Ligand code: 13P
């Protein structure tokens with residue numbers, strides 16, 4: 001199938017005939033977001049995986065998102081259009097090294113960001129997303145000794161806003177670490193009324209000058225509710241699609257990266273999923289996500305704990 005209209009029609013027919021649901025993250029290509037049954041942040045995608053009665057979930061996002069859906073709903077078949085859609089942040093935290101870190105710091109509650117492999121979640125006491133990280137950390141006594149992994153920028157930000165001193169794993173996301181403070185400040189001079197929105201995976205010096213820091217869903221909500229007409233957006237470019245759809249009269253300017261020649265506002269992994277791969281995935285029922293049952297049984301507990309606290 002070559003033309004987009006027939007591709008969209010076929011995806012729709014397959015989804016109906018196979019009782020499949022298409023869940024998409026805000027960083028997906030606009031055409032994938034538009035055909036999805038639901039578009040959301042990583043918390044909302046996990047919540048959907050538990051409440052849908054579809055037999056098949058096609059998770060248009062990255063591998064850990066598909067894995068989280070499978071861990072929560074093992075009776076469903078979960079597919080990701082491109083199995084190579086990984087995550088540099090999840091890659092920055094190999095499970096064996098994280099296990100050593102935990103062992104070297106006994107007596108700590110282990111908090112892991114959802115951007116991790118199932119094996120890391122299996123070592124974890126409670127999972128968080130950027131939407132509920134503050135709420136979940138706040139639910140522990142102030143003097144609780146805690147480890148936070150793998151994103152050091154999010155961890156440092158949560159330490160700051162909760163008044164904690166969690167031990168941080170030294171991991172980061174290649175998309176969120178590349179924004180240029182100097183160029184953002186130049187843009188703010190050019191657009192003096194524009195507000196700077198930043199995902200908490202950005203570096204500390206970007207978060208310090210941001211007008212609003214939050215998860216993808218939080219940034220989107222802010223743009224809808226704010227009276228401001230212009231925003232500089234320091235996160236992956238896919239979110240601009242929903243921002244423009246929700247507020248067509250407003251202007252959204254992607255925050256500039258250090259290297260002007262790179263396409264680094266796009267998450268290379270998120271953008272591996274295409275409409276054609278989505279179609280093939282529904283048609284051929286591959287590539288499928290599988291999680292070792294021993295790991296799944298350990299990993300499901302901290303994810304369910306997160307869902308309970310943030311319900
Ligand atoms: P959200 O949980 O804010 O959707 O972020 C997911 C992510 O991968 C950020 O890079």
Ligand code: SF4
Pocket residue numbers: 062086087088089090115173174175176201236267268269270
């Ligand atoms: Fe992972 Fe960064 Fe891509 Fe998010 S934007 S999926 S953290 S690599």
